[in-house]
Amino acid sequence: MALDSLFAPETVAVIGASRSTEKIGHEVMANLRTFEGDVYPINPNSEGELFGREFHASVDDVDAEVDLALVCVPAPVTPDVLEECGEAGVGGALIYAGGFAEAGDNGEELQAAVTDVADKYDITLLGPNTSGYLVPEIGLYTHFVSEMDRVAPGDVAVVAQSGGVGTALAFQAISEQRGLSAMVGLGNRADVGFERLIEYFDQDDETNAIVLHLEGTDDARGLLETCESVDTPVAVYKVGKEDVNEFAASHTGALTGDHALYEGGFRQHGVVTAESTTELLDIGETLACAAESGGPNVGVVTAQAGPGIIAADRLQAASANLPSFADTTTETIHEILPGITFEGNPVDTGRPMPEFSDVVEAVAADENIDVVLVYQVYEPAVGFYGEALTSIPDQTGTPVLFATNGPEDEIREGLADLEAAGVPAFPSVERGADAAAAVVEYARRQAKLAQDGHDGGDY
Amino acid sequence: MALDSLFAPETVAVIGASRSTEKIGHEVMANLRTFEGDVYPINPNSEGELFGREFHASVDDVDAEVDLALVCVPAPVTPDVLEECGEAGVGGALIYAGGFAEAGDNGEELQAAVTDVADKYDITLLGPNTSGYLVPEIGLYTHFVSEMDRVAPGDVAVVAQSGGVGTALAFQAISEQRGLSAMVGLGNRADVGFERLIEYFDQDDETNAIVLHLEGTDDARGLLETCESVDTPVAVYKVGKEDVNEFAASHTGALTGDHALYEGGFRQHGVVTAESTTELLDIGETLACAAESGGPNVGVVTAQAGPGIIAADRLQAASANLPSFADTTTETIHEILPGITFEGNPVDTGRPMPEFSDVVEAVAADENIDVVLVYQVYEPAVGFYGEALTSIPDQTGTPVLFATNGPEDEIREGLADLEAAGVPAFPSVERGADAAAAVVEYARRQAKLAQDGHDGGDY
Numbered sequence: 001m002a003l004d005s006l007f008a009p010e011t012v013a014v015i016g017a018s019r020s021t022e023k024i025g026h027e028v029m030a031n032l033r034t035f036e037g038d039v040y041p042i043n044p045n046s047e048g049e050l051f052g053r054e055f056h057a058s059v060d061d062v063d064a065e066v067d068l069a070l071v072c073v074p075a076p077v078t079p080d081v082l083e084e085c086g087e088a089g090v091g092g093a094l095i096y097a098g099g100f101a102e103a104g105d106n107g108e109e110l111q112a113a114v115t116d117v118a119d120k121y122d123i124t125l126l127g128p129n130t131s132g133y134l135v136p137e138i139g140l141y142t143h144f145v146s147e148m149d150r151v152a153p154g155d156v157a158v159v160a161q162s163g164g165v166g167t168a169l170a171f172q173a174i175s176e177q178r179g180l181s182a183m184v185g186l187g188n189r190a191d192v193g194f195e196r197l198i199e200y201f202d203q204d205d206e207t208n209a210i211v212l213h214l215e216g217t218d219d220a221r222g223l224l225e226t227c228e229s230v231d232t233p234v235a236v237y238k239v240g241k242e243d244v245n246e247f248a249a250s251h252t253g254a255l256t257g258d259h260a261l262y263e264g265g266f267r268q269h270g271v272v273t274a275e276s277t278t279e280l281l282d283i284g285e286t287l288a289c290a291a292e293s294g295g296p297n298v299g300v301v302t303a304q305a306g307p308g309i310i311a312a313d314r315l316q317a318a319s320a321n322l323p324s325f326a327d328t329t330t331e332t333i334h335e336i337l338p339g340i341t342f343e344g345n346p347v348d349t350g351r352p353m354p355e356f357s358d359v360v361e362a363v364a365a366d367e368n369i370d371v372v373l374v375y376q377v378y379e380p381a382v383g384f385y386g387e388a389l390t391s392i393p394d395q396t397g398t399p400v401l402f403a404t405n406g407p408e409d410e411i412r413e414g415l416a417d418l419e420a421a422g423v424p425a426f427p428s429v430e431r432g433a434d435a436a437a438a439v440v441e442y443a444r445r446q447a448k449l450a451q452d453g454h455d456g457g458d459y
Numbered sequence: 460m461a462l463d464s465l466f467a468p469e470t471v472a473v474i475g476a477s478r479s480t481e482k483i484g485h486e487v488m489a490n491l492r493t494f495e496g497d498v499y500p501i502n503p504n505s506e507g508e509l510f511g512r513e514f515h516a517s518v519d520d521v522d523a524e525v526d527l528a529l530v531c532v533p534a535p536v537t538p539d540v541l542e543e544c545g546e547a548g549v550g551g552a553l554i555y556a557g558g559f560a561e562a563g564d565n566g567e568e569l570q571a572a573v574t575d576v577a578d579k580y581d582i583t584l585l586g587p588n589t590s591g592y593l594v595p596e597i598g599l600y601t602h603f604v605s606e607m608d609r610v611a612p613g614d615v616a617v618v619a620q621s622g623g624v625g626t627a628l629a630f631q632a633i634s635e636q637r638g639l640s641a642m643v644g645l646g647n648r649a650d651v652g653f654e655r656l657i658e659y660f661d662q663d664d665e666t667n668a669i670v671l672h673l674e675g676t677d678d679a680r681g682l683l684e685t686c687e688s689v690d691t692p693v694a695v696y697k698v699g700k701e702d703v704n705e706f707a708a709s710h711t712g713a714l715t716g717d718h719a720l721y722e723g724g725f726r727q728h729g730v731v732t733a734e735s736t737t738e739l740l741d742i743g744e745t746l747a748c749a750a751e752s753g754g755p756n757v758g759v760v761t762a763q764a765g766p767g768i769i770a771a772d773r774l775q776a777a778s779a780n781l782p783s784f785a786d787t788t789t790e791t792i793h794e795i796l797p798g799i800t801f802e803g804n805p806v807d808t809g810r811p812m813p814e815f816s817d818v819v820e821a822v823a824a825d826e827n828i829d830v831v832l833v834y835q836v837y838e839p840a841v842g843f844y845g846e847a848l849t850s851i852p853d854q855t856g857t858p859v860l861f862a863t864n865g866p867e868d869e870i871r872e873g874l875a876d877l878e879a880a881g882v883p884a885f886p887s888v889e890r891g892a893d894a895a896a897a898v899v900e901y902a903r904r905q906a907k908l909a910q911d912g913h914d915g916g917d918y
Contacts, residue, residue, distance in 0.1 A: 163763075174867075215765070276889040305621065310624070405630045427634070428627070
């Protein structure tokens with residue numbers, strides 16, 4: 001596939017590689033230290049080695065076939081540099097520089113020149129005007145911000161229209177100790193845009209959910225239809241409720257369009273929406289393992305009533321159902337905890353206790369329940385019962401989400417372990433409830449799609 | 460003041476103090492290790508010392524006058540224990556046990572018995588059915604969850620209807636390295652409720668903002684009028700958009716009431732509202748130093764366009780104004796950064812750079828601007844320009860808020876330092892924008908109040 005030259009290259013050339021630590025060409029070389037393939041720094045004015053790789057004067061001098069060129073030169077010389085790449089048979093190129101379509105008439109001409117060269121040589125182009133991308137699984141960190149190699153491999157692909165927002169999302173993944181299968185900052189989308197990336201990551205074995213940061217696109221219908229056509233769940237954070245067009249156009253050359261039309265489109269085409277960068281990653285992490293829940297019915301188990309009320313309130317406000325449990329479930333809960341505080345849905349166990357996970361298992365096994373949200377305030381003295389939950393999704397076929405509050409430095413590792421074991425985990429009750437609501441909304445929109453498309457949905 | 464017996468005691472008795480680490484009476488003793496005053500563990504069945512304090516058989520045996528009794532005994536024996544406290548001249552008592560008004564008829568009788576005793580002896584009562592409170596400034600941690608002594612002194616008072624939510628908020632303060640002047644979990648409010656606490660913390664020199672978690676109260680009008688009457692800014696997180704009454708009543712005996720009526724009341728009475736626990740603390744931290752901004756006009760300075768667009772979009776959706784800058788401001792920005800990316804409001808500097816804080820200062824000095832929101836993605840290679848911002852609020856009289864994204868473990872200390880220096884700081888652009896929107900909303904509601912009350916508001 002053409003996009004393999006970007007996301008599965010074996011040989012990478014860094015054009016404009018530099019010893020000067022101020023330059024992007026240095027930071028990009030530094031971030032490639034973890035890459036498993038061959039790396040060639042290209043600079044006609046440099047000799048010797050950089051990070052143990054020998055400088056070449058031009059991409060044409062490289063003996064091997066170059067899959068990917070990372071173009072770290074200013075906008076005006078980019079068309080010529082890309083021409084050299086084309087002649088050398090390079091398959092894909094990433095252009096970092098700004099000063100193209102986002103920068104007025106001259107920039108638009110320059111961008112047209114770049115796409116002409118890319119077309120002529122069939123080069124797959126990412127950018128211009130972006131900060132790069134990450135494929136942690138193969139150690140490929142083309143991003144010009146350092147420390148991006150702290151993003152671990154995972155199963156969520158992030159596609160951000162803005163490089164800055166992509167960077168923010170990658171840092172958030174680091175903070176939450178969540179892995180990503182990829183993070184791509186699109187920039188001006190002179191060639192590769194949302195649709196091709198969605199289709200590519202849908203085919204990617206490592207990717208189980210795709211999340212998008214979207215400012216605007218000329219072909220909203222094409223984007224929506226692509227989202228609908230793929231099997232992998234897609235979530236989107238659409239910016240531009242208000243009129244921010246002047247600023248947005250100066251950024252990536254795109255207008256933000258009619259927000260209500262986009263919202264309606266996402267609803268119709270089976271895409272769930274997020275209201276923040278934080279929520280976008282939360283939904284990605286959740287859908288990657290809970291998209292198959294298949295229904296709108298949430299069971300809530302809490303060890304503290306106050307946060308449980310918040311969860312129930314927030315879930316209902318988001319149109320989730322909190323159905324009554326089957327009689328057998330209520331009986332089982334009574335057997336486990338004879339003096340239970342509140343035995344409805346939510347179940348309130350009063351405090352965390354060793355039997356906590358047994359209650360969760362009973363709720364997850366209930367035929368009325370499609371997804372379970374568990375909340376427990378972290379209590380240093382009595383411990384953290386999250387660990388006992390990890391076998392429940394496989395045993396019962398019902399996804400389990402976990403939310404807690406505790407000192408960040410004490411709970412973070414535990415939350416990351418839960419997520420690694422297939423239980424999405426959140427450091428506040430609201431984030432957990434919003435993630436469970438997204439699972440419900442995804443199920444509802446997919447069911448509607450199935451009904452509309454095949455006249456056969458069943459709720 | 461009567462509440463001083465709770466929040467400024469010199470002598471504390473722990474009734475039901477215990478060597479058994481499973482018991483609340485142990486955890487409470489453990490958490491009092493930092494308390495500056497005298498502590499007396501009370502238990503007729505124990506002798507010797509606990510945490511270096513000598514056991515007494517009853518509160519009557521204590522030679523000193525006891526200001527505060529922390530009552531760690533089960534509900535049924537509480538009235539008798541409180542009677543003993545009254546006879547011994549105890550001024551205030553905290554009752555942890557559940558099994559009172561939230562637990563049906565028998566519980567209601569028990570609660571009536573407790574309040575009768577409190578009335579008879581003029582004991583100021585917190586609870587029953589709560590997890591305690593914290594006054595970090597004097598090392599008083601009465602909360603039964605351990606590690607609460609990690610909450611540092613600060614200038615925000617948290618009053619939570621639910622002990623569990625109060626605990627969650629305290630943990631969040633620890634995670635964000637934010638201090639609190641107090642955190643109080645109310646429980647059943649048999650005696651002390653929201654109004655008296657709001658009035659008390661309004662008079663407290665350490666407190667500059669009061670934030671409430673509210674499920675429901677029988678006297679909504681009284682609460683609203685109290686919020687309006689105090690000088691300290693008040694923010695509230697009202698739970699109960701949806702019908703969660705059955706569960707809520709089982710929790711603290713209170714119904715959640717009509718959400719729209721509450722929302723309207725907050726608007727009329729000058730109270731700003733939060734939509735989550737996270738946002739509640741963010742607003743508290745922000746209003747504590749930025750409540751005097753006085754207007755709805757926000758200036759946004761960003762080092763990255765994508766997050767800047769998110770900030771502008773979110774602020775406008777929350778009805779904040781993003782006015783044009785005065786000509787002199789625009790000229791100054793041009794002098795500082797001749798090739799600037801976007802010079803409107805938001806100002807987009809393109810990347811962080813040493814001149815960044817000069818641009819922020821120019822915007823803060825603009826007569827059209829009431830509050831400044833600054834965003835910068837953390838770039839390990841080029842540093843963090845937040846530190847240079849701390850002198851700007853004093854120099855210009857305009858509050859400055861800072862938002863960023865970066866690896867939690869690298870940025871947390873820097874954010875805490877900024878907050879300590881008077882610049883509220885947030886680890887995502889959305890949280891920063893929401894906090895700035897709350898400053899605007901507070902200014903707007905206060906101006907409306909001034910206008911309605913004195914016919915003299917000026918916008």
